[in-house]
Amino acid sequence: MTVSEVPPAFRLAYVPGVTPTKWVRIWNERLPEVPLTLVAVPAAEASDLLRAGGADAGFVRLPIDRTDLSAIPLYTETTVVVIPKDHLMAAVDEVSTEDLADDIVLHPLDDPLDWEHRPGRPAIERPATTADAIELVAAGVGLLVVPQSLARLHHRKDLTYRPVSGAPESRIALSWPEDETTHLVEEFIGIVRGRTVNSTRGRPPTPAQPKGKRADARGAGRKPAAGKSTGKGPQRGSGGAKAGKRGGPGKSGKPRRQS
CATH class of the missing domain: 3.40.190.10 (Periplasmic binding protein-like II)
Structure with a gap:
């Protein structure tokens, strides 16, 4: 099997105290074809693991050595x-x-x-x-x-x-090697930041359709609004049944007295 034939995978590191269950579940729902492997790592070793390529991204505790690493602060703990x-x-x-x-x-x-x-x-x-x-x-x-x-x-x-x-607080961040911001890393960043499945961030844009096709698609299947012409004939003068119910030519609906 050549390198190009190796199926994609994603390795996610996490330090003690971080529970990545929610994000892993969303990943598995959106990218079932890409297995996600969890890598537990002590907080003091997380940055070295990422820098050495031991994981594609990881949840770390700040501060860390930011040399060659990108990081997005996520939340602060009590x-x-x-x-x-x-x-x-x-x-x-x-x-x-x-x-x-x-x-x-x-x-x-x-x-x-x-x-x-x-x-x-x-x-x-x-x-x-x-x-x-x-x-x-x-x-x-x-x-x-x-x-x-x-x-x-x-x-x-x-x-x-x-x-x-009065005590210092610990901040959790998502970090990854800055030169390895792959499309899978972008996908995971989107999940952590709460982007919806329809977000185009990190995905190739959908080709635009010609205006004529879009107009046809918008008009297909719609019913004409009440009272509007459909192009099949005039609308006035065809409501005889309703006119009869209103009492004929007299405005009050009563028969006119003969003189």
Whole structure:
């Protein structure tokens, strides 16, 4: 099989916390002939994977190294603190970074948040991953501040979370190698941006029809409007039945008195 005969495919990378299910479903509905393969990748390695050609496009967490990459920011996540269910903070709707000052706050090595000043008291060691930090929170070692999607990803029955004000936020973007903006990449960009299936962005335009054909198509099958001539004969004087019902020549509909 030659290169030109290889069937098209699309590889989509995604970082932890991103759920691409909705976009994959739309892709499969619109392009069933092009299989889409999902590639899970740690957030810190996403840009290198795309740059190396390991995926055609991917959902990443900003900021990333934008060298040779294009990116479209999609949404910003709420930042939350993960706490045991019996923690005092579980009784409130929201906390601030100042509220965390007396607690040990874990900062894993794969922390996706860009902190200027990390809140709380530091742990003796930094956990290697967010998953490890979640286990430590469950063990009562400390608290963890993460994007809400990661709190949901690592959900446990003995833990809960609350929004944190004053904390940095994580932004999700769709990224791809800027020199590899193929028609399939354009198709996926359209899906993510909510373009309809009839959108011409990224598709070859439909050839225009001659004016005469368009006019014929518009007129075909239409019925003449009521009261308009069809060209088959005059309209006036043919409504005898209706005229009779109105009482003949007298305007009032009553017979005229003979003198």
